[in-house]
Amino acid sequence: MSPTTPITPGTSRYTPLAMLLHWVLALAIVTAFGVGLYMSDLPMSMTRLKLFNWHKWAGVTILALSALRLLWRLTHRPPAEPPMPAWQALAARAVHGLLYLMFFAVPLAGWAYSSAAGFPIVWFGLLPLPDFVPVDKALAEQLKELHELLAWGLAALVLAHVGAALKHHFIDKDGLLLRMMPSRRN
Amino acid sequence: MTALKQLPWLLLLAAAPVLAQHPTPAKAAPKTAPAAVSPAATPSAAQLLLDKSDLSFGIKQMGVPVEGRFKRYEAQLILDPKKPETGKLSFRIDLASATMGEAMADAELLKPAWFDSKKFPQAIFESSAIKSTGPGRFEVQGKLSIKGQSRDLSVPVSLAQANGVSTATGSFQLKRLEFKIGEGEWSDTSVVANDVNVKFRLQFTGIAPL
Numbered sequence: 001m002s003p004t005t006p007i008t009p010g011t012s013r014y015t016p017l018a019m020l021l022h023w024v025l026a027l028a029i030v031t032a033f034g035v036g037l038y039m040s041d042l043p044m045s046m047t048r049l050k051l052f053n054w055h056k057w058a059g060v061t062i063l064a065l066s067a068l069r070l071l072w073r074l075t076h077r078p079p080a081e082p083p084m085p086a087w088q089a090l091a092a093r094a095v096h097g098l099l100y101l102m103f104f105a106v107p108l109a110g111w112a113y114s115s116a117a118g119f120p121i122v123w124f125g126l127l128p129l130p131d132f133v134p135v136d137k138a139l140a141e142q143l144k145e146l147h148e149l150l151a152w153g154l155a156a157l158v159l160a161h162v163g164a165a166l167k168h169h170f171i172d173k174d175g176l177l178l179r180m181m182p183s184r185r186n
Numbered sequence: 187m188t189a190l191k192q193l194p195w196l197l198l199l200a201a202a203p204v205l206a207q208h209p210t211p212a213k214a215a216p217k218t219a220p221a222a223v224s225p226a227a228t229p230s231a232a233q234l235l236l237d238k239s240d241l242s243f244g245i246k247q248m249g250v251p252v253e254g255r256f257k258r259y260e261a262q263l264i265l266d267p268k269k270p271e272t273g274k275l276s277f278r279i280d281l282a283s284a285t286m287g288e289a290m291a292d293a294e295l296l297k298p299a300w301f302d303s304k305k306f307p308q309a310i311f312e313s314s315a316i317k318s319t320g321p322g323r324f325e326v327q328g329k330l331s332i333k334g335q336s337r338d339l340s341v342p343v344s345l346a347q348a349n350g351v352s353t354a355t356g357s358f359q360l361k362r363l364e365f366k367i368g369e370g371e372w373s374d375t376s377v378v379a380n381d382v383n384v385k386f387r388l389q390f391t392g393i394a395p396l
Contacts, residue, residue, distance in 0.1 A: 043290075044290050044291070044293070044294045045371075046371045046372065046374065046377060049247060049248065049377060049378075050248070050377065053247075053248040053250070117288070118252070118253075118287055118288075119250055119252060120250060120251070121250070122248070122249035122250045124249075125248050125249030125250075126249065128249075137287070
């Protein structure tokens with residue numbers, strides 16, 4: 001890790017792959033969350049059926065990309081953070097850790113819920129995924145609650161993450177966001 | 187919320203069975219052997235054991251295989267396995283008894299776009315010919331009527347017997363749209379497939395030995 005070259009905005013950034021994964025997943029997760037929220041109360045209809053399947057396909061895609069992202073993270077050192085109080089650094093680390101946990105927990109709970117409900121997932125209508133829980137109505141209800149609860153937990157973490165990043169960038173003016181922004185070619 | 191089950195479904199029904207009955211001294215059948223009769227007699231009607239039978243339908247929605255079943259149906263069957271051509275089957279399925287194991291889906295099935303079970307309470311299969319196609323195997327031809335639509339249907343059936351109970355198993359495919367099952371927006375087969383696979387395993391007493 002580089003010394004503490006402070007904050008010269010633009011000096012240290014995530015790699016292009018890391019940025020791509022971050023932003024694609026950010027968009028996918030926010031969209032899947034919104035769709036999930038909307039579709040769950042829809043009456044039976046073609047739209048409902050399609051949204052459920054799209055939501056599941058998105059969830060599995062998020063799961064797969066998150067695995068790739070975790071692999072990146074385990075093999076790379078992220079760019080240095082701007083100086084900040086220890087408690088903030090600790091909080092950032094905790095939120096990042098929990099975010100990663102949720103990237104896996106939310107889709108896995110959803111996948112299990114779908115399997116327990118008797119609807120195996122067929123990724124993009126082409127690739128049948130295995131069921132790792134049995135078809136069980138009572139279990140499906142519990143997994144549904146779990147999936148929702150975890151999704152809300154993820155939403156809360158995302159808000160904390162975004163809020164903190166914006167606070168750093170616009171209030172502390174430490175250029176934090178630039179770490180995750182493509183360089184403008186300087 | 188989420189009922190995931192969304193699903194749609196539908197379908198189908200089927201009629202299937204075959205079966206038969208016939209006289210024959212039933213000594214051959216062990217304990218509960220029902221039918222015993224004398225050879226020349228007219229076959230008597232077989233009895234369907236509803237709670238030991240299963241009639242299901244499978245269909246794909248957006249690539250996902252889903253299954254449902256009928257809980258109520260009745261069969262009037264006369265069959266002498268040795269003279270199947272003298273047999274006759276009339277099979278009636280109570281369409282309102284269809285279930286996919288999920289309340290929202292089950293309610294959807296009753297609607298006019300699907301079974302319209304208020305207007306068309308039953309699916310009916312009437313055989314026109316039953317013939318032997320091998321040991322313990324038969325082909326039942328007839329007419330299947332659902333929702334005011336009738337189609338000729340030929341159903342292969344395997345018949346096995348044990349302890350006086352005859353078990354008829356088989357499966358066949360239907361095109362749901364030929365029976366107007368899933369109308370309107372649901373007629374889009376890229377979402378809910380047109381092919382419906384119907385499977386049955388029906389148990390009867392009162393069928394003469396094979």
